[in-house]
Amino acid sequence: MKAAAIVGARPQFVKAGMLSRALRRHMEEIIIHTGQHYDANMSAVFFEQLSLPHPEYELQAGSDTHARQTARMLMELEEILVKEKPDFVLVFGDTNSTLAGSLAAAKLHIPIAHVEAGLRSYNRRMPEEINRVVTDHLSTVLFCPTGTAVGNLKKEGITRHTYMVGDVMCDAVLAYKDVALRQSSVLERLGLVPGSYYLATIHRAENTDNPEHMRAILRALHQLDRPVLVPLHPRTKKCLEKFGLLPLLDGEKLHVMEPLRYLDMLACISQASVVLTDSGGVQKEAYMLHIPCVTMRSETEWVETVAHGGNVLAGADSQRIVAAVEQFKQPVSFRNLFGDGKTADQIAEILMTISPDL
Known part of the structure; x- marks a missing residue:
């Protein structure tokens, strides 16, 4: 065959x-x-x-x-x-x-x-x-x-x-999460300790192609109470340039970087306090690693993560995003949803x- x-x-x-x-x-x-x-x-x-x-x-x-x-x-x-x-x-x-x-x-x-x-x-x-x-x-x-x-x-x-x-992504997370923690040095280079930061990824067209959405999301990231790691998707960077929004990435709160290698990304997700994303894959990886997630969309295909309390839909609304992060100051009970x-x-x-x- x-x-x-x-x-x-x-x-x-x-x-x-x-x-x-x-x-x-x-x-x-x-x-x-x-x-x-x-x-x-x-x-x-x-x-x-x-x-x-x-x-x-x-x-x-x-x-x-x-x-x-x-x-x-x-x-x-x-x-x-x-x-x-x-x-x-x-x-x-x-x-x-x-x-x-x-x-x-x-x-x-x-x-x-x-x-x-x-x-x-x-x-x-x-x-x-x-x-x-x-x-x-x-x-x-x-x-x-x-x-x-x-x-x-x-x-x-x-x-x-x-x-x-x-x-299948659960296979990879379970196989590589310990390897990622041993090999990644991203937090060390940034002077951050596990649990002291948030991780944010933005790449969906519904956000990147809408300057109002991007303004609201970046405004929310600046309002959070901890540093935010922002691996910047190349397409997102182009859209920010197109709309003249690149200056909104400036500020001591945001650690903007190139897209992370797989093991670095896995390590950064697994040690974040909360993940903020519009990515379907990152929503899952956060849940599999027992990290709370705020999804910056109005809906998700991974409805199980929301139903079981590990994921909150906040849309591209600054107040809702910040409130959702605050909600996760309470512990979350994660279940085995993905195999x-x-x-x-x-x-x-x-x-x-x-x-x-x-």
């Missing part, structure tokens, strides 16, 4: 890094890197730190409008899949790389396995929501991280070859078992 794994963004490298090991014990695998994330700290470093095999193909799609970026990937992926003739295509999450991989495979009648299927924010203004809905309806096998995700698919009539397996660290093995075993029927 041959699998083609299509990746292009930070969370996908993490998931593929864990799954690739399990798959390669049973089958041939090729990795296609679309180049959607091209910054070294958001791309190449993941292959190094997670020992992810070097991609057989690198498309260098880069940054562009959704249509242009997806179209460029789609054209090149079609050529590769025709040449390689995989038995199935693996796609991860909800990025443009996921959509392009799913469309290319579906048009060529190649079975699609979607890892992290069934998520819904029910906000169709989010490009990620469009990507995951389309991908789920094109997929042959759907690997869901939670029971809620399975239920979302059932509401849409998708029940065949749907499996609740847990979250036991063996999701990758489960996925590999299921694919080996059902592949003759695909």
Whole structure:
């Protein structure tokens, strides 16, 4: 058997890094890197730190409008899949790389396995929501991280070859959290001690493309009572430059830095007092590491984290963001929502078992 794994963004490298090991014990695998994330700290470093095999193909799609970026990937992926003739295509999450991989495979009648299927924010203004809905309806096998995700698919009539397996990112967090703490020196370089700071990441288009949202979020960060680490996404920096908002990053409270390497990011999340983010992946990583999270969006696809008290939705509202952080001065009881660290093995075993029927 041959699998083609299509990746292009930070969370996908993490998931593929864990799954690739399990798959390669049973089958041939090729990795296609679309180049959607091209910054070294958001791309190449993941292959190094997670020992992810070097991609057989690198498309260098880069940054562009959704249509242009997806179209460029789609054209090149079609050529590769025709040449390689995989038995199935693996796609991860909800990025443009996921959509392009799913469309290319579906048009060529190649079975699609979607890892992290069934998520819904029910906000169709989010490009990620469009990507995951389309991908789920094109997929042959759907690997869901939670029971809620399975239920979302059932509401849409998708029940065949749907499996609740847990979250592959949980495999990575459990495997690397201690390594990260031993190896990372970020806090030492900044003169910070564990629990004495907040960590904030901002990259969603609903925030970065809206100057009022960005003003409100940055105003809130300046109002917090502790230093704030801000690993700055390249796209966020471009938007701040475009709107003339870069000066809002100045101030002794904010420690603005380049995107962190995976192990550094894991260490910084695990030692933060509270995480503030609009990222789906960082919401999960915070919960898995038992760190309270304030989500700077009006909805989340990870509804379980909110239901169990580890995550608060604050939108892009300064007062709500600050109040949500204050709320977490009270301890939070975290539950095991995302699996036991063996999701990758489960996925590999299921694919080996059902592949003759695909």
